[in-house]
Amino acid sequence: MNKYEILINALKVVHVQFDQGLTDKEIEQIENTYGIQFPKSLREMYQIALPISGSFYNWRDFHENNIRNIQGMLNWPLEGVLFDIVENDFWDNNWGEKPIDLLDAKHK
Template identity: 40%
Template structure:
């Protein structure tokens, strides 16, 4: 799927776009930040790199804002465990000791698919997720499907398309993230 329509949409609403990342720049960014862009994300960034506002400048290989955004989803799970009583039943009995809880959360979330920041707290799954990956809004363990894929997300966030309650994404498309989005317990 060509990401030209996504670039055209952003250009049309005045988002500042710099030239797309070269293959070498993509490899350098992935190496610097320990991520693997999914197919759609990689193709999009190859066409154009949006800058400003809440976009991430992947050309900057030493950006604490990008590092913070990468760690944000899992830090949010930790926060909700300690402050909001988040504890999936599949994790077993909740330890009374904070350090023991942290170890369980670290172990469990290390199995979760990595999310790569797209815009603010909107994320795409890292590779090896294929094309047409969902865009998720992640704020602690509050996860919302914001787009069935990148173009759908951009239309909903920046275009004329409203974000309907319906989506083609299901709870089992990218567990546990989509399970959280649909209010299911994590197996």
């Protein structure tokens, strides 16, 4: 049993439901749609079995509302940092020169 099967079985014990794994074509479509690239380990696991219950993303649903929901969740960390830059005057000197506005901060 490989490490992914062990993880999948552990998740099944806590009632996570799974669907068949994603194909290479499905992963390519997801990555292109969201402008992301799955880490190798997540890609490998998702190709074995795809979690579909609870708060897991429904990667196979390409309806506009689902895409907007997933994109919002993917953008959440960046939006949080940008909020802190603008509202809390947060800037780490290791990032270089502090931007003058939010649009400039997005490109830094």
